[in-house]
Amino acid sequence: MAKKSVIARNEKRKALVEKYAAKREELKKAGDYEALSKLPRNSSPSRVRNRCVLTGRGRGVYEKFGLCRQQFRKLALEGKIPGMRKASW
Helix, strand or coil: CCHHHHHHHHHHHHHHHHHHHHHHHHHHHCCHHHHHHCCCCHHHHHCCCCCCCCCCCCEEEEEEEEEEEHHHHHHCCCCCCCCCCCCCC
């Protein structure tokens, strides 16, 4: 389980990205990189980290499911992910 502060920081970044998305796009089209650099750093989409929705883990996250590899495996084995079956050969 990730620290609550780390999860909150990432949520704050998501909010900033959403807030400044239109302005950022407008400045990019205009080519005004000076004004673009004055925007908050955390408003850049590349600073948002994909995190597991259950645990907040930041590594090994499957983007399609929004789960880290451990939680994905656990839920898949329990049959809680529709259409997912364990491979055996």
